[in-house]
Amino acid sequence: MFVNNSPWLKQLNRTRPVTALDGDHHADVAIIGGGIAGISTAFYALKNTNKHIILVEAGKIAHGATGHNGGFLATYFERSFSSLISEFGIKKASEGQQAIESTWTLLDEIREEAKMQTPIWQFTGYAACANIDEVLVHLRNNALRVKAGLPTTLLMISDEAKDLSSIPDMYKELYTVLPKADILSLLETTDEEYIAILPERKGCMNSALFCEELIGYLLAKYPERFTLAENTPVRRLVLKDSYAVLDISKTKKVTAKEVVLCTNGFENINIVNTPGKAINAKFHQLVRGIVGYMAGYTEELSKPPAEISYLPKKSNHSSDIYEEDPYFYLTRRPFETETKETHNLICIGGPEALMDDTNNYNQEHLYPDEARSEIDNFLRYTYKHSPKDKIEYKFLWHGLMGFTPNGIRLIGPEPNNPILYYNLGCNGVGLLPSIYGGQRISWFLSGKKVEPSIFDPKGDIKQVVPKKHIRKRLNLKK
Ligand SMILES: Cc1cc2nc3c(=O)[nH]c(=O)nc-3n(C[C@H](O)[C@H](O)[C@H](O)COP(=O)(O)OP(=O)(O)OC[C@H]3O[C@@H](n4cnc5c(N)ncnc54)[C@H](O)[C@@H]3O)c2cc1C
Numbered sequence: 176m177f178v179n180n181s182p183w184l185k186q187l188n189r190t191r192p193v194t195a196l197d198g199d200h201h202a203d204v205a206i207i208g209g210g211i212a213g214i215s216t217a218f219y220a221l222k223n224t225n226k227h228i229i230l231v232e233a234g235k236i237a238h239g240a241t242g243h244n245g246g247f248l249a250t251y252f253e254r255s256f257s258s259l260i261s262e263f264g265i266k267k268a269s270e271g272q273q274a275i276e277s278t279w280t281l282l283d284e285i286r287e288e289a290k291m292q293t294p295i296w297q298f299t300g301y302a303a304c305a306n307i308d309e310v311l312v313h314l315r316n317n318a319l320r321v322k323a324g325l326p327t328t329l330l331m332i333s334d335e336a337k338d339l340s341s342i343p344d345m346y347k348e349l350y351t352v353l354p355k356a357d358i359l360s361l362l363e364t365t366d367e368e369y370i371a372i373l374p375e376r377k378g379c380m381n382s383a384l385f386c387e388e389l390i391g392y393l394l395a396k397y398p399e400r401f402t403l404a405e406n407t408p409v410r411r412l413v414l415k416d417s418y419a420v421l422d423i424s425k426t427k428k429v430t431a432k433e434v435v436l437c438t439n440g441f442e443n444i445n446i447v448n449t450p451g452k453a454i455n456a457k458f459h460q461l462v463r464g465i466v467g468y469m470a471g472y473t474e475e476l477s478k479p480p481a482e483i484s485y486l487p488k489k490s491n492h493s494s495d496i497y498e499e500d501p502y503f504y505l506t507r508r509p510f511e512t513e514t515k516e517t518h519n520l521i522c523i524g525g526p527e528a529l530m531d532d533t534n535n536y537n538q539e540h541l542y543p544d545e546a547r548s549e550i551d552n553f554l555r556y557t558y559k560h561s562p563k564d565k566i567e568y569k570f571l572w573h574g575l576m577g578f579t580p581n582g583i584r585l586i587g588p589e590p591n592n593p594i595l596y597y598n599l600g601c602n603g604v605g606l607l608p609s610i611y612g613g614q615r616i617s618w619f620l621s622g623k624k625v626e627p628s629i630f631d632p633k634g635d636i637k638q639v640v641p642k643k644h645i646r647k648r649l650n651l652k653k
Pocket of ligand 1 (some may be wrong): 190209573
C-alpha cells in the first residue's frame with residue numbers, strides 16, 4: 176500500500192495563505208466548491224455580471240478531483256454520440272456536443288485574459304481499437320456527426336485488419352487504411368491486436384496549477400466583489416424563496432441570493448428546501464462515486480506530449496461503447512522535477528472502484544497494491560515495457576469521480592428551487608466540461624435567456640448508462 180501522492184499538487188508550489196471565513200458574510204452569489212468547476216464559475220460570474228461573489232471551499236483550492244486526475248483535456252462524453260441522439264434527438268445532442276467542444280476557445284480566452292503561465296499542450300490524441308465492431312461504432316458516430324454538421328476526423332485502420340471488407344461502403348469517406356506497422360507505431364505498442372485509431376483533438380494540463388493561478392488573478396482583479404474562504408466546509412444549505420443560508424458553524428454563516436453547487440457531487444451538506452419539494456435525498460442519489468487510480472513515472476524528455484486510450488479489446492456493444500471491460504489511458508507531458516530538470520511524465524489511469532457510499536471516501540486512504548499491479552500489467556503487455564522491466568513509479572494517486580445517472584454533467588437550476596444551481600458530475604472527462612459549465616451558469620446568473628440543453632437538471636433523470644459502465648472494478652481487500 177502507498178500514500179496518495181499526486182504530481183499535480185506536488186507542482187502547486189502554493190504561496191497564498193489559507194483564509195477561512197471569519198464571521199457572517201452576505202453576497203449575491205455563493206459558490207460552494209473550489210475545484211475547476213467552482214473557479215471557472217467564479218471567473219465567468221465575475222466577468223459576466225456585477226454581482227458580489229463568495230467561493231466557499233471545505234479544504235484548499237483544487238485539492239479535490241481537480242488535484243487528482245489524469246490531466247488530459249478532451250471534449251467527448253463517455254457515451255456515444257448515437258446514444259445521445261437516441262435520448263435527446265439530433266438537434267439537442269449536437270448542440271450539447273458543440274457546446275463542450277467550444278471550451279477549447281474558452282480556455283484560450285481565459286488564459287489570454289488572465290495572462291496565465293500554466294503550460295497547456297495541445298495535440299492530436301489517439302483512441303486505440305482492437306476489433307471491427309468498435310471501429311463500426313466510431314464510424315457510425317462519425318457519420319452522425321457529419322449529419323449533425325459537426326467536424327470529424329478520419330479513422331485510421333490497419334491494412335491487415337480482419338473483416339476490413341465488411342465495412343459498409345457508406346463509411347468509405349470516413350476512414351483511411353494504413354500499414355499495420357504505422358498503426359502500432361502511432362499507438363506506441365507492439366500489441367498486434369490493435370487494428371485502428373480514432374484521432375481526436377486532445378491536450379494536457381495540470382488543472383490544479385491552472386486553478387491556483389486563476390484564483391490568484393480573480394482575487395487581484397476583483398478585490399471589491401470577490402471573496403474566497405478556504406477551510407470552510409458548508410454543513411447545511413437552507414433554501415428560501417429568494418435567498419439561501421449556508422451554515423458553516425454555529426457562529427458563521429453565509430447568506431446569498433443564489434447558490435451554485437460545484438462540489439463534484441460529493442459533499443456532506445444537508446440541503447433544506449423550505450418553499451418546495453425536498454431536494455436532499457434526490458440529489459444524493461443522483462451522482463455515484465467511482466474512485467480512479469493513477470500511476471506516473473518520469474523518463475527523459477525525448478518524445479512529444481501525447482494521449483492514448485487503449486479501448487476494451489472484447490467487443491461488447493449492446494448499448495454503448497464504453498462498457499464493462501477496462502480501458503487504460505496514458506498521457507505524456509513535460510514535468511519539472513525537484514532538481515528543476517524537465518523530464519517527461521507518463522501517467523496511466525484505468526483501474527476504478529465503485530463507492531457504495533461516497534462519504535466513506537477519504538483522500539488519505541492508502542493506494543491499493545491491486546491498482547498498481549493492474550497498471551504494471553498494462554505497461555508490460557501494451558505500452559512497450561518488457562515483462563522483466565521494473566517500473567519505478569514516482570507518483571501513485573487516486574481521486575473521486577462523480578457519475579451522473581445519464582453520464583452527462585448537470586449544469587443549470589434545480590427544478591424545485593431555481594435559486595440553487597449545479598455545475599457538477601464529472602463523468603471521468605470533466606475538466607473542459609467544468610469550464611463550459613462555469614460559462615453557462617454565468618448566463619443564468621446574468622438573467623440572459625438560456626435555451627434548454629442536455630445539461631439541464633431534471634427531476635426524472637433515469638439510469639441511462641448501464642451499471643456495468645464501470646470500467647474496472649477492483650476487488651479491493653478490506
Ligand atoms: C482519477 C481521476 C482521473 C481523471 N482524469 C481526468 C482527465 O484526464 N481529464 C478530465 O477531463 N477529467 C478527468 N477527471 C475528472 C476531473 O478531474 C473532474 O471532472 C474535475 O476535476 C471536477 O472538478 P470539480 O470542480 O467539479 O470537482 P473537485 O475538484 O472535486 O472540487 C469540488 C470541491 O468541492 C469541495 N466541497 C465539497 N463539499 C463541500 C462542502 N460541503 N463545503 C465546501 N466545499 C465543499 C471539495 O473540497 C472540492 O475541493 C478525473 C478524475 C479522477 C478522480
